[in-house]
Amino acid sequence: MSTGTREDANEDVGEGLRTGDELRKVRETLVREHMESENAKEFERTLSTFDRPRYEIVPTGQFHVGPDEVSAYYETTRTAFPDQRNELVSLRHADDAVIVEFDLLGTHRGELLGFPPTGRSFRCRMIALFLFEDERLVCERVYFDTATVLSQLGLLPALPLPAPRPADAR
Numbered sequence: 233m234s235t236g237t238r239e240d241a242n243e244d245v246g247e248g249l250r251t252g253d254e255l256r257k258v259r260e261t262l263v264r265e266h267m268e269s270e271n272a273k274e275f276e277r278t279l280s281t282f283d284r285p286r287y288e289i290v291p292t293g294q295f296h297v298g299p300d301e302v303s304a305y306y307e308t309t310r311t312a313f314p315d316q317r318n319e320l321v322s323l324r325h326a327d328d329a330v331i332v333e334f335d336l337l338g339t340h341r342g343e344l345l346g347f348p349p350t351g352r353s354f355r356c357r358m359i360a361l362f363l364f365e366d367e368r369l370v371c372e373r374v375y376f377d378t379a380t381v382l383s384q385l386g387l388l389p390a391l392p393l394p395a396p397r398p399a400d401a402r
Contacts, residue, residue, distance in 0.1 A: 250275050259325060266278055270306075283369060313356060314342070315338055321333040335357055
């Protein structure tokens, strides 16, 4: 019988299922391995972190489903940015996800969406939702500001920023 305590939240809920703390640890370990293997360009290892590989790049509307499409995504992005890497900023847990804030960095050395290489580098803060079914990673959904990347690469004119508001303005 449940008493509504933290211990109840961590009870084993069935054969093969992990408790809340155990599940968070398994998920976090998998996400860290996923991100580290991307940095090491060990994409077979990255693919193996998924139960069913799926990337959703929300700002561009790109969806890559299955190992072949996800592998092609890795090839395309690493051709455009051979030194592409991520730097973890923070990691949080939700009921069905691990939420990662990170910086993505790279130097534009190959074609990107029809744009020839500029040789310029970018750094962009991003959010990725690593979506899970129990302990199985089923999707990485990424959010970022495309204008940040494109302007740093010289593919978008610098946008005028509004003047800072005085501290007493409301």
